[in-house]
Amino acid sequence: MASLPSKMRGIIQPNANSKDLSLTTLPTPTINPSLGEHLIQVKACAPCAGELLWPKNFPPPSPRELIPCPDVAGVIISGPTDSPFQAGDEVFARTNYTRPGNARDLTVGVTGELAHKPKALSWVAAAAVPVSAETAWQILFIHAGIAAEAEVDFETAKEAWKGKRVLVTAASGGVGMWVVQLAALLGAEVVGTCGAANVALVKALGAKEVLDYRSTNIREWAEDPAKKVDVVIDCIGRQSLEDAWWAVRNGGVVLSIFQPPKQVCPAEYKGTGVKDVFFVMEPVRRHLESIAKLIELGSCRGMVDSVWPLEQYEEAFKRMDGGHARVT
Structure with missing residues (x-):
């Protein structure tokens, strides 16, 4: 050397x-x-x-x-x-x-x-790639509580996430775009929020529905019970997270990487059995190696x-x- x-x-x-x-x-x-x-x-x-x-x-x-x-x-x-x-x-x-x-x-x-x-x-x-992708991985495989445990393999996680409805805020952002891609790969039905300029991108990443956060009132959007989601994944906090509480169905999960969700739960919110989650990602080699394999397969991409x-x-x-x- x-x-x-x-x-x-x-x-x-x-x-x-x-x-x-x-x-x-x-x-x-x-x-x-x-x-x-x-x-x-x-x-x-x-x-x-x-x-x-x-x-x-x-x-x-x-x-x-x-x-x-x-x-x-x-x-x-x-x-x-x-x-x-x-x-x-x-x-x-x-x-x-x-x-x-x-x-x-x-x-x-x-x-x-x-x-x-x-x-x-x-x-x-x-x-x-690393911080955004590892954060998304840990959301979906660990902290949202759907796949149950850190060591679960991809196929097992797919069985757990298949058919789940997921709302991802800031879906065109660094973490959000990875959540959208991985959740779609796991078989979840993804709804993403972003600005009008990024709607096409978020759809291309795998979202079934994309909401322009500037023109869509989440509370009004979620008045239709069919629109409710099993999991909210918030990547921006504050007002966005507060609004997103209206979208989760009873017994669902509200997860944020910005702040504890209960901090901004609307006072008039009457949902029941909703689990709230806040966490800070940790660098984990096996998670990043799994993400690298998906990148090599062309299944995911960063920006x-x-x-x-x-x-x-x-x-x-x-x-x-x-x-x-x-x-x-």
């Missing part, structure tokens, strides 16, 4: 109370192979909406450098000798929040969160909004802050 430079480029957030970023020179990270750590040459990384607020609102359990961009695609430089990921392997991952992110030339990933990059994907396309060099990080984060972009 060629000797590594002692310094590298990286983007850093100066402190938890600041949303400012700067491109600077950082020490090259070192790894502890006994902890499953791998050194990775970063080929592409992706930010996550709102992540510059995380250090203030959800402080890391131990102090660390505040380097953004939790999604990464790159090449293994070194790692444990018994690892399934060896030098030269192409990988992608959502790395754990307890460690610095991946907006740097070299980064660290551990065995339990890495997966082999699908050969069909470019570096940029691969970096746009890239725009691509920026590391030096143009300010423009990239401004676009992300606009609320309608996936930036890599």
Whole structure:
């Protein structure tokens, strides 16, 4: 292995109370192979909406450098000798929040969160997948409570989801588009909400019905009992989540990745037996490897909004802050 430079480029957030970023020179990270750590040459990384607020609102359990961009695609430089990921392997991952992110030339990933990059994907396309796809996977296979358990296989999950009606808010967004695709593959009947410009896209991803959130009143739409859904999957929170409560049938599930659903349950809502779920995804290798297989089969796809060099990080984060972009 060629000797590594002692310094590298990286983007850093100066402190938890600041949303400012700067491109600077950082020490090259070192790894502890006994902890499953791998050194990775970063080929592409992706930010996550709102992540510059995380250090203030959800402080890391131990102090660390505040380097953004939790999604990464790159090449293994070194790692444990018994690892399934060896030098030269192409990988992608959502790395754990307890460690610095991946907006740097070299980064660290551990065995339990890495997966082999699908050969069909470019570096940029691969970096746009992990957090959104893994979140959708964990919604459908674990937290919605339909497939029952984390280790259930795809065919078993299909039996559980077949014929279920699902409402997905922000269905053209990063997580929403993966929920739509995976839910449709599992045999669910998907209803998605999005803006008028994205209706055709959401239908192409597998939704049976698409609602323009600007012109459709969900409460009025759901007055027809036949419109009610078994599961609401909310990807945006606030008013969207409040409105979505009207769509779930008695005994159903309201799940949000934005906030606990009960926080915005309408005071006049009279439904019964509805389970409410909020969770934060965890990087899991087996989930990402399963998603990679579906990508290789052409069953699912991600999307890239725009691509920026590391030096143009300010423009990239401004676009992300606009609320309608996936930036890599």
